[in-house]
Amino acid sequence: MTKQHANWSPYDNNGGTVVAIAGADYCVIASDTRMSTGYSILTRDYSKIIQLADKSVMASSGFQADVRALQKVLEARHLIYQHQHNKQMSCPAMAQLLSNTLYFKRFFPYYAFNVLGGLDSEGKGCVFTYDAVGSYERVGYSSQGSGSTLITPYLDNQLKSPSPLLLPAKDAVTPLSESEAIDLVKTCFVSATERDIYTGDKLEIVILNASGIRRDYMELRKD
Amino acid sequence: MFRNQYDTDVTTWSPAGRLFQVEYAMEAVKQGSAAIGLRSKTRVVLACVNKSTSELSSHQKKIFKVDDHIGVAIAGLTADGRVLSRYLRNECINYSYTYESPLPIGRLVVQLADKAQVCTQRSWKRPYGVGLLVGGLDESGAHLYYNCPSGNYFEYEAFAIGSRSQAAKTYLERKFETFKDSSRDNLIKDALFALRETLQGEKLTSSVCTIAVVGVGEAFQILNQETVQGLINEFEIVGEELPPADEAAPPEQGSGAESGPSAAEQGAAPMDI
Numbered sequence: 304m305t306k307q308h309a310n311w312s313p314y315d316n317n318g319g320t321v322v323a324i325a326g327a328d329y330c331v332i333a334s335d336t337r338m339s340t341g342y343s344i345l346t347r348d349y350s351k352i353i354q355l356a357d358k359s360v361m362a363s364s365g366f367q368a369d370v371r372a373l374q375k376v377l378e379a380r381h382l383i384y385q386h387q388h389n390k391q392m393s394c395p396a397m398a399q400l401l402s403n404t405l406y407f408k409r410f411f412p413y414y415a416f417n418v419l420g421g422l423d424s425e426g427k428g429c430v431f432t433y434d435a436v437g438s439y440e441r442v443g444y445s446s447q448g449s450g451s452t453l454i455t456p457y458l459d460n461q462l463k464s465p466s467p468l469l470l471p472a473k474d475a476v477t478p479l480s481e482s483e484a485i486d487l488v489k490t491c492f493v494s495a496t497e498r499d500i501y502t503g504d505k506l507e508i509v510i511l512n513a514s515g516i517r518r519d520y521m522e523l524r525k526d
Numbered sequence: 527m528f529r530n531q532y533d534t535d536v537t538t539w540s541p542a543g544r545l546f547q548v549e550y551a552m553e554a555v556k557q558g559s560a561a562i563g564l565r566s567k568t569r570v571v572l573a574c575v576n577k578s579t580s581e582l583s584s585h586q587k588k589i590f591k592v593d594d595h596i597g598v599a600i601a602g603l604t605a606d607g608r609v610l611s612r613y614l615r616n617e618c619i620n621y622s623y624t625y626e627s628p629l630p631i632g633r634l635v636v637q638l639a640d641k642a643q644v645c646t647q648r649s650w651k652r653p654y655g656v657g658l659l660v661g662g663l664d665e666s667g668a669h670l671y672y673n674c675p676s677g678n679y680f681e682y683e684a685f686a687i688g689s690r691s692q693a694a695k696t697y698l699e700r701k702f703e704t705f706k707d708s709s710r711d712n713l714i715k716d717a718l719f720a721l722r723e724t725l726q727g728e729k730l731t732s733s734v735c736t737i738a739v740v741g742v743g744e745a746f747q748i749l750n751q752e753t754v755q756g757l758i759n760e761f762e763i764v765g766e767e768l769p770p771a772d773e774a775a776p777p778e779q780g781s782g783a784e785s786g787p788s789a790a791e792q793g794a795a796p797m798d799i
Contacts, residue, residue, distance in 0.1 A: 379623045386591070386615050 314366050314414045315340055318501030319351055320450030321362035322491055323420035324462070324484045325428030325443050325476045329512035332420040333488045334362045335450075335496070335523060337504040347504035347525065354516060356381055359397040359421040360509050364448030365435070366414035373413045376404055394421035398431040398439060405437030412436050416447040421511055428476050428511075443475030450495030450502040457491060481510065489521055496523045537649045547653060548646050551675035554655035558601035560691050560724040561588060563659040564684035564698060564717055565670040566708045569741035570661030572599040573717040575688070575724060576734055589738045589748055593618040595628045596662030597738050597746040601688035602675075603655035610654060614638060630664035635671040635679045643677030657687045661740060668741060686720060693723035714739065714749075715761045730758060 321334040338349040352362045353374050361377070363370040380400060384392050392400070398419050405413055412435045419431040419439075432445035444462050446454040462477050477484065488508060496503045503526070508519040532538050533546035540546060559577035563570060576585035586604045590611040591597050598614065600607030617637055621629035638658070645651040653675040660671045672687065673679045684702045686694035697720045705713065714737060722730045732755035740746035749757075 375623055379619050382619050382622075383615075386612075 313411075314369075316365060316414070316449075317345065317367045318449045319364040320446065320448035320454065320492070320495055320499065320502045321351060321364050321416075321418050322446045322454060322458075322488055323362065323418045323430040323432075323444065324458075324479075324488060325420065325430040326479060326481060326484055327428065327476055328422075328426055329481045329484070329510060330360070330420040330422060330428035330430065331481070331484045331488055331508060331510050332360045332362050332418065333492065333506060333508040334364070334448075335492060335502045335504060336507055337502065338367060339501050342500075344504075350507055352507055352509050353378075354509075355392075355397055356394075356421075357391040358423075358511060359392065359394045359419060360511055360516070361401070361417055361419045362447075362509075363415045363417045365416045369413040370415045373404065373415050373417075377401065380404070393424050394419070394429050394431075395423055395441075397421070398429075398441070401431075401433065402437040402439045405433065405435065409436050416451075418445050418447050420509075422513075426513060441475070443477055446491070448502075450492075450499040453495045453498060454491045457494065458487075461487060481512065485510065485519065492521075492523060535649055536646055536652060545646060548676045551653035551655045552657075555602040555657035555675065555687055556689065556691075558604070558656070558688045559586075559588070560686060560688035560694060560721070561599040561601040561657075561659055562684075562686040562691070562694050562698075562717055562720050562724075563599060563661050563670045563672075563682070564702070564705055564713060564720070565661065565668045565682075566705050566713050567667050569708075569710060569713055569739065569744070570597075570663075570668045570670050571713045571717045572597055572659060572661050572738045572740075573721045574599050574601070574736050575721060576736055589736050590615075591738075591746050591748070592634075592660075592662070593622075593628060594745040595740060596631055596634065596660065597740050597748075598661070599659040599738070600656050601659075601691075602657055606654045607656040607658065610638065610641075610656065610658065613641065614660075628663075631660065631662035631669050631671065632664055634662075635660050635673055638673050639677050639679040642673065642675060645675075646677055659685060659687060662746075663740065663742060684720075686724070688724075690724040690726060693726065694720040697723045710739065710741065711757075714757055718758060718761060731755065732758060 318339040319335050319337055323332045332352060334351040336348050338345045351364060354360050355377050381392055401419055417433040421429055423429045429441055430445050431439050431441050433439045444458050485508060492506045503523045506521040506523050510517045532540035536547035559575045561574040563572050572589055574588040578585035589599045592614045598611060617634060618629045642654055645653045658673040670682045671679050672682055672685050683705060684698040701716055721735050732751045737754050738748040
């Protein structure tokens with residue numbers, strides 16, 4: 304007798320793609336705004352990006368119900384941190400918190416593929432990339448979600464990130480200027496939108512730098 | 527007379543129907559350094575006197591942010607106050623998490639009062655030895671509450687607790703009718719004047735006091751020292767001689783919103799209100 308399998312799944316994939324690029328004194332975090340299920344579109348206007356702290360912005364693709372639950376947990380934990388320490392969490396601290404929060408549900412994971420971007424305590428751009436259970440690494444750029452397989456090779460080609468195996472450790476942040484990085488992100492999404500059915504509608508770009516936070520939008524193909 | 531026989535346990539009534547341990551806890555509040563609160567329709571100002579054990583040490587933290595829209599000022603056992611502030615913060619965070627909206631202050635003070643009441647009815651606990659002036663917002667505007675160790679709570683237009691708070695209360699009673707439509711600056715000015723009354727001649731400077739404001743459209747924040755000193759100078763509060771009438775102020779006759787504590791000073795049990 305074959306094993307009985309569940310006739311429903313607690314998970315769903317709402318699709319979408321997220322990208323983040325770290326610069327010398329800025330960080331760009333971007334995602335499309337399409338939310339899908341199966342071959343249908345649920346909405347063309349859903350933000351996958353959230354600002355968790357002054358200098359930490361998270362973008363997540365995957366199952367948006369789990370993403371929202373994860374965002375709420377991190378927001379509450381950040382409030383507690385502020386009460387206890389009288390200051391905002393730094394981006395590396397938030398990165399560790401996100402990792403721990405994800406691993407906490409190791410045996411019923413958040414179906415969320417996250418990218419955390421922000422400025423470290425020296426003001427340099429930082430990007431952290433995660434899997435669903437909290438394994439993470441600081442990188443110069445990253446892409447997650449349905450279009451990541453199309454975007455990551457392109458970013459590898461353009462940003463030529465040095466290998467983390469090199470000694471002495473070479474800085475992974477890109478020498479590109481802020482506006483060049485934004486153009487690069489736009490190019491990534493326009494290309495991914497062409498071939499990935501789950502990516503499109505609108506691009507939301509969040510830019511974090513010393514003067515604060517800024518949002519840009521760009522229309523994408525809606526088919 | 528019979529006080530000492532019935533005051534060992536918080537769960538022991540006296541023949542006169544009083545719980546002396548709870549009353550002793552309210553005494554602890556009166557021994558703490560003064561804290562003052564006042565409110566307009568849209569804003570609450572909390573002010574307190576900073577007491578430190580010696581010139582070498584820092585002063586006790588007596589004003590705590592609970593959430594963007596709520597703050598507390600405490601008087602009495604500040605350690606108890608710190609623990610209760612953590613509880614209040616937690617309740618606000620949990621409510622925001624569940625309902626994605628700020629916890630109305632009226633609900634928070636009831637939860638706090640219920641928590642205090644528990645300690646008056648368990649033989650293995652003791653009442654919290656701290657009084658809290660909770661100032662914050664809900665949909666109808668700004669509110670100020672006072673939470674006692676007894677588990678009672680009252681809403682106030684303005685109130686003062688702690689040592690020499692009577693002088694501040696007298697000032698507030700004179701002026702409270704003007705607070706409703708007061709501007710932000712005038713409300714802070716009144717708080718500083720009330721605070722000065724509790725100092726009984728000591729010079730009012732920003733190192734001796736802490737001021738915090740919360741209002742509609744203004745998140746709770748503790749004003750920094752330079753701002754406070756600037757306001758003190760602006761209002762020329764420094765070193766003014768107290769008019770004799772204020773110093774000779776008798777205990778008030780229990781008028782208006784302050785009837786609770788005044789009755790206590792006249793010897794009746796505070797919880798009987």
